[in-house]
Amino acid sequence: xxxxxxxxxxxxxxxxxxxxxxxxxxxxxxxxxxxxxxxxxxxxxxxxxxxxxxxxxxxxxxxxxxxxxxxxxxxxxxxxxxxxxxxxxxxxxxxxxxxxxxxxxxxxxxxxxxxxxxxxxxxxxxxxxxxxxxxxxxxxxxxxxxxxxxxxxxxxxxxxxxxxxxxxxxxxxxxxxxxxxxxxxxxxxxxxxxxxxxxxxxxxxx
Numbered sequence: 189x190x191x192x193x194x195x196x197x198x199x200x201x202x203x204x205x206x207x208x209x210x211x212x213x214x215x216x217x218x219x220x221x222x223x224x225x226x227x228x229x230x231x232x233x234x235x236x237x238x239x240x241x242x243x244x245x246x247x248x249x250x251x252x253x254x255x256x257x258x259x260x261x262x263x264x265x266x267x268x269x270x271x272x273x274x275x276x277x278x279x280x281x282x283x284x285x286x287x288x289x290x291x292x293x294x295x296x297x298x299x300x301x302x303x304x305x306x307x308x309x310x311x312x313x314x315x316x317x318x319x320x321x322x323x324x325x326x327x328x329x330x331x332x333x334x335x336x337x338x339x340x341x342x343x344x345x346x347x348x349x350x351x352x353x354x355x356x357x358x359x360x361x362x363x364x365x366x367x368x369x370x371x372x373x374x375x376x377x378x379x380x381x382x383x384x385x386x387x388x389x390x391x392x393x394x
Contacts, residue, residue, distance in 0.1 A: 215249060216258040224266045229273035232266060236274055240283050251283065256291045257392035264359040264394035268352055275351035276314065281322070285312075285351075288358055289324065289335035295390050298331035304388070305329050306381065309343040313350045321348070328388065345377035345385075357386065360393050 224232060236251075243250025251259070263271070275281050308326040315322030325343075326335040349357075353372050356362045365383045367373040375382045 215254050219254055219258050219262045222262070224262070224270060227270070229267075229269045232270040233273045233277055233280065236280050236283070237277070240280060251287050252290075256295060259287065259291065260359045260392050261394045263355055264361050268356075271352040271355050275355070278316070281351065284355070285322070285324065288355070289326065292326070292358070292389055292391070293333045293335065295392075296328065296331070296333040297388055297390050301328050301333070301388050302331045306344045307341045308385065309339065309346040310354075311346065311348040312354065313348070322351075343377060345375060345379070345382045347382060347385075348374040348376075358389075358391060360391070 222235070227235065239249070239251050243252065254262070266274075274284060306328045308328075310324040310326065311319075311321040312324070313321060317323055322337075323339075324335055324337055325339050326333065327340065349367070349372070353362065353367055357364045357367060364373070364386050368375060368379075368383065
């Protein structure tokens with residue numbers, strides 16, 4: 189794919205940014221009132237599916253309308269089994285990926301990343317692509333962050349991880365370096381950078 193290309197056009201089949209919802213609903217109070225511990229994995233999937241359906245129907249009641257701190261807290265309270273169930277659902281898997289990557293773009297620490305150029309390739313296990321992976325790319329450049337599902341440049345680091353461990357890492361349930369040490373994450377490239385990657389984002393703590 190060549191070396192770094194300045195002035196690139198951000199071409200992807202899909203790229204994600206945080207778009208503020210047009211209609212304000214009390215979705216955050218709804219999410220905060222739900223105790224995932226009272227739901228089995230199938231019920232948890234039904235809940236996420238219902239929110240997705242309402243958003244697709246144009247009701248304005250959608251996951252994208254949830255504050256990031258509420259979204260992270262909600263996902264952090266889910267069990268591994270619940271997250272596994274969501275991330276094995278083809279439609280909801282994509283919905284959750286879009287939510288996480290778009291919120292990462294919004295919560296990039298722009299001061300810390302001001303002089304950073306980094307391309308991160310993600311390989312998520314259990315996917316439908318080559319090698320049974322879902323593949324995504326995150327590009328951080330001069331305080332700007334975008335993610336999409338097509339590569340645009342060579343990677344500084346390639347991270348292979350299960351979707352559930354990825355969710356648990358970005359929501360602060362588990363520590364990414366500890367996942368490295370436990371062998372649950374495979375890293376190719378700049379390992380030192382990969383260990384500090386999450387720290388470039390000011391994501392709320394659950």
